[in-house]
Amino acid sequence: xxxxxxxxxxxxxxxxxxxxxxxxxxxxDSSAELAYWNSIKNSTNKAEFQSYLNTFKTGVFRELAKxxxxxLE
Numbered sequence: 001x002x003x004x005x006x007x008x009x010x011x012x013x014x015x016x017x018x019x020x021x022x023x024x025x026x027x028x029d030s031s032a033e034l035a036y037w038n039s040i041k042n043s044t045n046k047a048e049f050q051s052y053l054n055t056f057k058t059g060v061f062r063e064l065a066k067x068x069x070x071x072l073e
Contacts, residue, residue, distance in 0.1 A: 030060075037061045046072040 016066040033056050041061075049065040049072070056062070 005073075033059055043068075044072060 036052060036055065040052060043049070046069045049068045052059065052065045053062060
């Protein structure tokens with residue numbers, strides 16, 4: 001019997017295990033990163049963008065932060 005969305009529940013005595021999806025090593029929580037970025041994105045202080053780069057080493061906004069630092073130099 002399928003559930004809504006055509007998903008089939010595992011039987012109660014199933015031996016299958018579900019592995020949690022791990023975050024890539026060295027990344028911070030994406031909601032924290034977005035909040036941080038939103039707090040600095042309009043800044044004219046290059047130290048704030050450098051702090052973003054130091055905090056979020058593989059951040060989504062990494063290249064934008066680098067560009068902003070160059071434009072503020």
